[in-house]
Amino acid sequence: MGAHPRDLALAEARRLxxxxxxxxxxxxxxxxxxxxxxxGAIVTASRMDRGGxxxxxxxxSKAWISATQQIPSAEHLxxxxxxxxxxxxxxxxxxxxxxxxxxxxxPVRDAAGAVVAGxxxxxxxxxxxxxxxxxxxxxSAAGEPANPEDLLxxxxxGVPYAGQHGDDIARWRVRFGELLVRAEDAxxxxxxxxxxxxxxxxxxxxxxDRVIAAAAEAGLSVAVAVVDAGGDPIxxxxxxxxxxxxxxxxxxxxxxxxxFGVPSERLAEWxxxxxxxxxxxxxxxxxxxLPVLADGRxxxxxxxxxxxxxxxxxxxxAALGP
Numbered sequence: 001m002g003a004h005p006r007d008l009a010l011a012e013a014r015r016l017x018x019x020x021x022x023x024x025x026x027x028x029x030x031x032x033x034x035x036x037x038x039x040g041a042i043v044t045a046s047r048m049d050r051g052g053x054x055x056x057x058x059x060x061s062k063a064w065i066s067a068t069q070q071i072p073s074a075e076h077l078x079x080x081x082x083x084x085x086x087x088x089x090x091x092x093x094x095x096x097x098x099x100x101x102x103x104x105x106x107p108v109r110d111a112a113g114a115v116v117a118g119x120x121x122x123x124x125x126x127x128x129x130x131x132x133x134x135x136x137x138x139x140s141a142a143g144e145p146a147n148p149e150d151l152l153x154x155x156x157x158g159v160p161y162a163g164q165h166g167d168d169i170a171r172w173r174v175r176f177g178e179l180l181v182r183a184e185d186a187x188x189x190x191x192x193x194x195x196x197x198x199x200x201x202x203x204x205x206x207x208x209d210r211v212i213a214a215a216a217e218a219g220l221s222v223a224v225a226v227v228d229a230g231g232d233p234i235x236x237x238x239x240x241x242x243x244x245x246x247x248x249x250x251x252x253x254x255x256x257x258x259x260f261g262v263p264s265e266r267l268a269e270w271x272x273x274x275x276x277x278x279x280x281x282x283x284x285x286x287x288x289x290l291p292v293l294a295d296g297r298x299x300x301x302x303x304x305x306x307x308x309x310x311x312x313x314x315x316x317x318a319a320l321g322p
Contacts, residue, residue, distance in 0.1 A: 007037025008108055008117035009240050013044040016108065016119055018195075020156035021048060024121065025195040027138060027148045028131045031123020032233075033156070034059040035108070036067045038116050040097060041244035042223075045236040047123070049200045053232035055123025062105030064097040067118030073105030074164035103164040104128075104149050106157060121152055128165035130175040135187075143183030145172035151188050161189060204235035204300070207292075210319035211304055212239060222306035222315065223247040229298050231255035231281055242306040249305025252282045253289030253312075258301025263313075264289030288312035290320060 013035040020033040025048070032055040034045035047056050062073040069076050080088045080101055092098060105120035125131060128147035130139055139146055141154070141161035145168040154161040204226040211224040216239075223238040223246035231254075238247045256264040259279065260271075267275045267285035276283055287309040292300035302319065304312035 005038065005114065006116070006240075007039050007041065008035065008043055008110075010043055010237060013117060014237070016156045017044050017046050019158075019192075020119070020121055020152050021046060021195045021198065021201070022192040023152040023155040024048060024126065024148075025197060026192040027152065028134050029123075029126045029148055029152065031121055031126030032056040032059045033119065033121040033152075034063045034236075035117050035119045036060060036063040038067050038070075038114075038118075039244055040064055040068050041238065042236055042247045043117060043238055045233060046201055046205070047232070047234045048195075049198050050124065051126075052124035053228075053230060055121075055126065056233045056236075058100045058102065058122035059120045061098055061100035062102055062120035062122065063118040064105075065101060065118065066105035066107045066120065067115065068095075068097075070107050070115040072103075072107070072164060073101065073118075073120065074103035077101050077103055104153060106153050106159075108157065119153060119156060121149060126152075128163075128168075128171065130171055136176050136179055136181050137185050137187045139172075139188060140181040140186035141188040143181055143186050145169050146188045147171060155189055155192065201234060207302060207319055208235050208237050211302070211315050212237065214315050214318045215239065215304075215307075218311070218315070220307045220311065220315075221246075222304050222312065223250040224315075224319075225250035225254040225301075225303040225305075226292075227251065227254045227258050227301045227303070229258055229300060231259045231279070231283075231301065234300070239306075246306025248282070249284060249286075249288065249312075250303040251305075252284035252303065253286060253305065254301035254303025255281060255289075256283035256285060256301070257289035257291045257303065258298060259283065261291050261298045263287070263291070264303065265309075265313075288316060290316045292320065
């Protein structure tokens, strides 16, 4: 590791997020998965199709807790509920990234055992409750009841299942009664097929990949954000070596372009500082964000951060093409 620790590499973070998406699709879930580096800066995050806004923020919060506190977020939640209110409130005030201290986040360790990231999932249907239409074998880990949210994170990490959301057996009985699954028939931790019903997500990943390739060719390390028309992230990536704040810049410029339907730098010209007060999520009126159109309507925003803003704008243009 050397004298200066590093966050988990983007390639490995994407691999973990991809495994989580594969298992989530197999379980009929729709939501977002986030990987936050031990530095507290996002490394990658993906929102599944029809995953709904808000899930990404919750996943990032739980991943941040696991990465920075170096414990499962359920353990952090248990600690917070036993502390006097002024102390727990003080923690949130000092750590605004931990606004959603829910269970489900897990630390990610390197080969030496050091925590290099945290991973978590949340969203429209990502929860500990057992969805309809999923066979009991898929919700069983080694013959024991498992909840979907914790199962997909355990699967992503390749670690034994451990529930963080209370009584898995009680939820199992509500859904399946006294049905038992033999350990040899349990499918919960077995390989899931590659996700095949995520066209919007994979479109966003492809767009991010074009930015990353162009940046690498130019000798730059940047972050890229693809958000939907409302400004909620679909895909976030921070290249290895990119500044910690690069993802914040990329997301804020992408959101500006998507929500206003114009290149991000025009916000200052058109609306001045008032634009930043129209929505709770940050927008940034500097070059680097472009609206993405399909059939004449804004369907997304693309933002790049981490280099000189005009360079970021050139990377965004290169990714979108003529």
